[in-house]
Amino acid sequence: MVTVYSFNDDGELLQEEKDTINQLSKMPLDSLNLDAVSVVTNIYRVAQGLRNKMEREVLSKHGLSWTSFSILYDLWIWKSVETKKLAELTAVSKATISNITKTLEKKELVFRKTDTRDRRITFVTMTDKGKKVMEELYPQFHQGEVEIVSSLSVKEQKNVSELLRRVIKENQF
Amino acid sequence: MVTVYSFNDDGELLQEEKDTINQLSKMPLDSLNLDAVSVVTNIYRVAQGLRNKMEREVLSKHGLSWTSFSILYDLWIWKSVETKKLAELTAVSKATISNITKTLEKKELVFRKTDTRDRRITFVTMTDKGKKVMEELYPQFHQGEVEIVSSLSVKEQKNVSELLRRVIKENQF
DNA sequence: TCATAATCGTTAGCTATGAAACGATATTAC
DNA sequence: GTAATATCGTTTCATAGCTAACGATTATGA
Incomplete structure (x- = not known):
């Protein structure tokens, strides 16, 4: 980047x-x-x-990349998600999801399970260890977000958000 | 990302x-x-x-990644740059620079040459083909930048820039 | 002088990323 | 009911990106 x-x-x-x-x-x-x-x-x-x-x-404490953390976050919120849905949520290819969930599984933060009714579908679920990691990391992550924009007043923060939201909308990002 | x-x-x-x-x-x-x-x-x-x-x-026309383009841009501006300097300019590791310039060399967009006086140093220089690519791509690249923020007035653009510049300064990004 | 330290670029080994191909499974058409 | 099609996840192969180790070269210091 x-x-x-x-x-x-x-x-x-x-x-x-x-x-x-x-x-x-x-x-x-x-x-x-x-x-x-x-x-x-x-x-x-x-x-x-x-x-x-x-x-x-923050993330290096558990050897996580930005994208790994993002996927863990989604699983934290939604509990159990199909890999296809994960690819859509995070906007990366399904090949990438496949590789990253494999890495997360190696770290025992998530596990994969084939759907019993449609065996083409794989659900990814967070383990208890994964939950503990998120409970530890998320507050620190959020603290980082707050720090980064702390030089802007609340009014300025709202202002920037609003303008960027227009950019996102116009470009369909 | x-x-x-x-x-x-x-x-x-x-x-x-x-x-x-x-x-x-x-x-x-x-x-x-x-x-x-x-x-x-x-x-x-x-x-x-x-x-x-x-x-x-824009970049896919010549099979370039964002980072490759960024390096090409630096070479376009500065003509000939040591790999060490390139790593600093683009803020990626020298290992990455080594790999990317190798790829760019394969595409015949740049070439590498060891310094005659200090043989530890390698200069990267853009080829004529590389220059042609930049002359073709840069206007399209800039056009894309303009399009993206076109929903903001000039005043709003200056406003966002100024606020983000403060964020960058405060965080030493 | 000449051994030690510092500097520089590449290589090795890992994860991330995507496109395309593949294999397994499910759905549709006839 | 079965052949063709669609869907889904993984694998393969390429580039991107990092850290650490390495090899070559230059600078230093006693």
């Missing part, structure tokens, strides 16, 4: 980048939308920082 | 999630900061959407 552009301390695109883009890409001069660049880069950078912080400060 | 929480159409955390969190995590009731959850999740979701959109609509 890597950002494309570089910025200086004032949040401005570096001059070298402006120069290269203007000179080498077949774009009309001044067609570069610096505000758009700034928005998407800052969003991406915060997302990356969020993920890194969590993996480093 | 996966989000943890689920929201309903109004941008609210699902009731099942609130219930589970309140009941099962050792957190005092009402200690869940829903605004913080909403901000970080929306940020993460936009970042994920951005990356997916680009990989699907």
